Amino acid sequence: MTPASNEHSIEISLPSKIGYERIAIASSAALAKMGGVPAARIEDLKSAVAEACINAMQHGNQWRLEARVVVHMNLSEDRVVISVTDQGSGVSEVPEYPGITKIIEENISPRGLGVFLIQQLVDEVRYNQTVDGGHTMTMEIRLPK
Amino acid sequence: MTQANEIVLKQLGDITLLDIRGDITILSESFLNDAYADANNQGAGKILLKFEKEAYINSGGISVLIQLLAKTEQNNQTIGIIGLSDHFTKIFNMVGITKFAKIYKTREDALKAMS
Numbered sequence: 001m002t003p004a005s006n007e008h009s010i011e012i013s014l015p016s017k018i019g020y021e022r023i024a025i026a027s028s029a030a031l032a033k034m035g036g037v038p039a040a041r042i043e044d045l046k047s048a049v050a051e052a053c054i055n056a057m058q059h060g061n062q063w064r065l066e067a068r069v070v071v072h073m074n075l076s077e078d079r080v081v082i083s084v085t086d087q088g089s090g091v092s093e094v095p096e097y098p099g100i101t102k103i104i105e106e107n108i109s110p111r112g113l114g115v116f117l118i119q120q121l122v123d124e125v126r127y128n129q130t131v132d133g134g135h136t137m138t139m140e141i142r143l144p145k
Numbered sequence: 146m147t148q149a150n151e152i153v154l155k156q157l158g159d160i161t162l163l164d165i166r167g168d169i170t171i172l173s174e175s176f177l178n179d180a181y182a183d184a185n186n187q188g189a190g191k192i193l194l195k196f197e198k199e200a201y202i203n204s205g206g207i208s209v210l211i212q213l214l215a216k217t218e219q220n221n222q223t224i225g226i227i228g229l230s231d232h233f234t235k236i237f238n239m240v241g242i243t244k245f246a247k248i249y250k251t252r253e254d255a256l257k258a259m260s
Binding site: 018021022040043044047050051054097099100101103104107110113114116117120 | 170171172201203204205207208211212214215218230231232236239240241242244245
């Protein structure tokens with residue numbers, strides 16, 4: 001699925017290396033600010049974008065440095081839409097966050113936390129598989145009316 | 146691109162303060178674990194984690210904190226947290242960290258409540 005593009009669209013391509021998600025965080029925050037998104041919601045968006053990028057680097061691209069994470073950002077009249085696409089070969093789904101009590105009491109790995117946070121922090125999340133086997137996570141934050 | 150951690154241990158009466166400088170990510174794991182081990186070896190019963198308000202914290206860092214809380218539960222230690230921004234206070238609530246550690250607005254509030 002190709003995201004809609006207009007004069008308010010930005011696309012960046014990141015290496016699958018921890019730390020580079022900050023480029024996407026800063027860019028999406030700047031775009032959201034231009035759109036009038038309240039400061040608290042920009043913080044939500046920054047965390048969601050960070051988690052989506054890390055998820056794509058880790059689970060989609062399996063930290064392969066040559067595999068890219070493409071972040072497409074679009075500002076429209078009523079929403080900010082960010083899509084994060086990996087280059088596949090990794091798993092398409094991560095385990096559900098089991099909750100902290102279960103993690104601590106049963107001594108299990110805290111997996112699925114990033115996707116859990118994304119689901120909590122944005123207004124809508126969609127998942128798609130790309131034609132070349134990658135995955136796209138699309139997140140929306142609606143602008144205040 | 147990730148800000149390096151520095152963790153300074155201070156003893157405030159019977160409370161051990163872990164003053165955590167820098168971002169909290171998966172790369173913080175060894176710093177946090179080493180600082181906790183030092184505090185634990187000194188017999189700490191009450192530990193106050195102080196974060197920087199502008200720190201970047203992601204799920205990798207939160208996972209490290211959860212694993213640290215698992216250790217403090219096993220060792221029957223009381224944990225307090227200060228220095229979080231409103232955003233990360235909300236996130237710590239979302240993931241359930243506040244079931245195992247109490248977040249305080251100020252260091253004074255924490256010291257008063259934990260003493």
